Structure formats: structure tokens, C-alpha cells
Amino acid sequence: MLNKLQTLYRHIIEEERKIPEATGQLSDLLGDIALACKVISLEVNRAGLIDILGMTGEKNVQGEEVKKLDDYANTLLKRIMQMGGHACALCSEEEETFVPIDEVYNDFSHKYIVHFDPLDGSSNIDANISIGTIFSIYKRISTKGPGTIEDCLQPGYRQVAAGYVVYGSSTIMVYTAGKGVHGFTLDPSVGEFLLSYRNMTTPKKSKTYSANEGNYGKWSSGMRKYIDYLKASDGKTGRPYSSRYVGSLVADFHRNLLYGGIFIYPADEKNRNGKLRLMYEANPLAFIVEQAGGRATNGEKRILDIQPESLHQRTPLFIGSEDDVVQAEKFLLFENGKEF
Numbered sequence: 001m002l003n004k005l006q007t008l009y010r011h012i013i014e015e016e017r018k019i020p021e022a023t024g025q026l027s028d029l030l031g032d033i034a035l036a037c038k039v040i041s042l043e044v045n046r047a048g049l050i051d052i053l054g055m056t057g058e059k060n061v062q063g064e065e066v067k068k069l070d071d072y073a074n075t076l077l078k079r080i081m082q083m084g085g086h087a088c089a090l091c092s093e094e095e096e097t098f099v100p101i102d103e104v105y106n107d108f109s110h111k112y113i114v115h116f117d118p119l120d121g122s123s124n125i126d127a128n129i130s131i132g133t134i135f136s137i138y139k140r141i142s143t144k145g146p147g148t149i150e151d152c153l154q155p156g157y158r159q160v161a162a163g164y165v166v167y168g169s170s171t172i173m174v175y176t177a178g179k180g181v182h183g184f185t186l187d188p189s190v191g192e193f194l195l196s197y198r199n200m201t202t203p204k205k206s207k208t209y210s211a212n213e214g215n216y217g218k219w220s221s222g223m224r225k226y227i228d229y230l231k232a233s234d235g236k237t238g239r240p241y242s243s244r245y246v247g248s249l250v251a252d253f254h255r256n257l258l259y260g261g262i263f264i265y266p267a268d269e270k271n272r273n274g275k276l277r278l279m280y281e282a283n284p285l286a287f288i289v290e291q292a293g294g295r296a297t298n299g300e301k302r303i304l305d306i307q308p309e310s311l312h313q314r315t316p317l318f319i320g321s322e323d324d325v326v327q328a329e330k331f332l333l334f335e336n337g338k339e340f
């Protein structure tokens, strides 16, 4: 039972006040992102009513078709953060390279790098299935002027904050600034995100896995054995597991965070690095899951320890309840480097 009505912005400010050297810039930046996501939420809800559905006919840097809402969300996030004056570079899944930003006010204020997936699960838009926005914030390494590629390519353990918004049966924003994970539900009548989950923790072990099993035939033998193991009956270890796969990472992740579960997008014989992007998807969710007591790995290494080499780098991803991720690692361990 919550005893106090708390808005997202007030919560962020109160959290930041606990850090003596904090300047309030991070609170403002998170506030900018929340504002953009409120507007995106509105557009997502209106998407069926106005002529915004369908393809633009263009492809993004990953070679995938871009839907109009992806463009819209990308442009809006960029615009709001450019005007906000707290970011020195923006890196988006929908942009070929990073967008450097010169200072709006002064060097001191624009010290952050933001990575984002403006719309995750966009193939689900037309079907009224939950989609989302994912973001990740780092401090710059350089000291002045627009951010550089070195600022943008920092390993995930250096994130200062990360979060996501799910546009689902309600709109919810979940974020961490390294002091627990907190969730806020958007009250559309007042236009505020209100605290609905304080200090979220994820179950240590679950009964659910989320994977695109259509790829089974392309997986390594270790990966196939792991899924076979989850499907086999064994009362003592709570098997068989249930399968739940929305096809929007952010929605699958959110459900698993709340109820427990492991989300899996492994490498396969065609995609040797899996499908998901390290900077826009894996790192922010890995930061959140660890803060909630869970675990995230690429099968060999902790996601947050991977040194990125390029902005759009992909990674295999095993993320969720700790015991389940550890179990998956055991199946994958013996075969690393030798499979396919």
C-alpha cells in the first residue's frame, strides 16, 4: 500500500537530492524524456484513428522497414532533448550515427549522452500490442563541446540511469538511477506519471521463458538442449516452464520483471550476434534487471561489462530471473566458440 501520491518528477528530484554532488541536471534530463514519452503515448493511443499507420517506405540503418511512429518518436525525443540542454550527444536506433549537440546553456549543463530505442516492438503497432521506448544515460568523458564517439561507446556499467516506457493497457515508465528500480503509471486525466511500484524486485527463479522458438532449428545444440530442458516435466524444479513471447522486448521484459521469467534472444547460425542491440536495448534493460536483483548475460559475459565497438552492435541476450539466467549459462558454457 502506498501512503503518498508521488509524481515521477518529484520522485526523481528527491532521489537526486540524496546525492550531495548532484546538480539537478539528471532530473531535468529524465523529465525531458518523460515528457517526450507522454506525447508518444498519446500518439500511440491515437494511431488507429489517424492516418499514421503503415510504412514510410524507408529503411533504417539496420535495413529494417521504418514505421511512421518510429520516425515520430525518434524526432520528438531528439527535439525535446536537444532543446533541454542537458545532452551533448544523442544515439538512436533510428539514426545512422550519433547526433552531437553543442551546448545550449553552458558546458557544465550538457554533460550527458543518451542512447534510445524510440519505439521498440514496432512491428506490433498495427495489431494493438504493447510497444515501448527504451533509454540509457551516460556521463560524458570529454570535457567540453559536442559529445564524441568515445563518449557514446562506453560499457553499460557506466550508465548513470536507464529506463523504459511501455505503451500498453496503461502507460508505465520504469527507471533506475542506480538506487533501485521504480515504476510509474501515467494517469492520462492529469498527464502525470504517478508512483505505482517502489523498489521493484524480480523473483529469483521463475516458471516462464520468452524466446522466438521459431528459430529453434537455427540455434546451437546447447541452446536447443536448454529449451528442451525447460519444456521437460520435473516437479522438483518446477518444469515444464510456460512460454510467453510478445515480440516486443520491452513488453516481454516488463512482464518478466514483475512475475519472474527469462527472456532469451540467442545467436543463431545466421545472426552470430543475435538480433538485439547492445546500446539501445540490452544495456539499459541489463542495468534495470541487476538493480531489481536479476541477471543479464550474452552467454559468456555480463552484458554491462561488454566494451562496445560500434553504436549499432548486436548481442545475444539472456536476461531476467537470476537462477534461470545462471541455468541458461550452464547449458551454453561448454559450447561457446565451438558451436554452429
Ligand code: AHG
Pocket (backbone or CB within 6 Å): 064, 093, 117, 119, 120, 121, 122, 123, 212, 247, 248, 249, 250, 275
Ligand atoms: P524494434 O521494434 O526496436 O526493431 O525491436 C524489435 C525487437 C524486439 O522488440 C523483439 O523482442 C524482437 O525484435 C523480436 O524479434 P523476432 O521477431 O525475431 O522474434
Ligand code: MN
Pocket (backbone or CB within 6 Å): 117, 119, 120, 121, 249, 281
Ligand atoms: Mn527495439
Ligand code: MN
Pocket (backbone or CB within 6 Å): 070, 093, 117, 118, 119, 120, 121, 122
Ligand atoms: Mn525500435
